[in-house]
Amino acid sequence: MGTVWKSAKELVNSPIRWVDTRFSLQDRLAGRKLYNQGHVKDAVYLDLEKDLSDMTKTTGRHPLPDKETMQELFESHGFEYGDHITIYDQGGMPFAARAYWLFCYAGFPHVTLVREGYEELVELGIEVTTDAPSYTKTSLTLQWNEDIFSTRQQVKNVSEGKPGVLLDARSAPRFKGEHEPIDSVAGHIPSARNLDWEFLKVENRFKEVLEVLPEIEAVVDKNEEITVYCGSGVTAAPLYAMLKEAGFPKVKLYVGSYSDWITQYPVEKS
Known part of the structure; x- marks a missing residue:
């Protein structure tokens, strides 16, 4: 780590x-x-x-x-x-x-x-x-390094049950579809889990990895193939980086993220 x-x-x-x-x-x-x-x-x-x-x-x-x-x-x-x-x-x-x-x-x-x-x-x-x-x-x-890049089709495959985990880096209200200030559709990609990227930081710096590891491991396992996404692909990047910092071996980023997904496919609310 x-x-x-x-x-x-x-x-x-x-x-x-x-x-x-x-x-x-x-x-x-x-x-x-x-x-x-x-x-x-x-x-x-x-x-x-x-x-x-x-x-x-x-x-x-x-x-x-x-x-x-x-x-x-x-x-x-x-x-x-x-x-x-x-x-x-x-x-x-x-x-x-x-x-x-x-x-x-x-x-x-x-x-x-x-x-x-x-x-x-x-x-x-x-x-x-x-x-x-x-x-x-x-x-x-x-x-x-194509192993860290995820296409919309690959995300769709995971969403439909292929091996892997989709990890949404947005806030819980946006993930649940209770509040959507930017995108035209509220919710999340079907089957995704939620881990708000903001919890990784305090004020103007990111926390040490051991401080955030318990919260991360409560949501995802190191053996899982993880694809991180957010609204536009930007705030998912710190989550990608922290997972790599924590030694997670199989992590991808869906650059298009939720704003790309909703142009083609339905969403879930919870």
């Missing part, structure tokens, strides 16, 4: 590639503004909707970009497979975890989530700047 999140204090003396993913779903320009006002030295900025999603697609609210687009993104920022990619956001947010999953999907072997958010990094004395770094473009041969 304990391979996903690390404190910046454990990383300062090792060569790393910083990635800033600060974002706000309420103000979509806020993340880039924050980056321009100051970021960790040498960090590149990856925007949830411009870089980590393809908002022209209709497969959910934050659809996955094409593989060619993602490869171009990584190469244009000069990433190499040997890099230790280290990702932060405001702290306790799902945006760094979204980038974490995407780098893992592309097969990067050394990807770390920073336990501290940006303001805490500043307080720790991590060097910050307003200068944007420049990296030489690379040429990558990506080894996509």
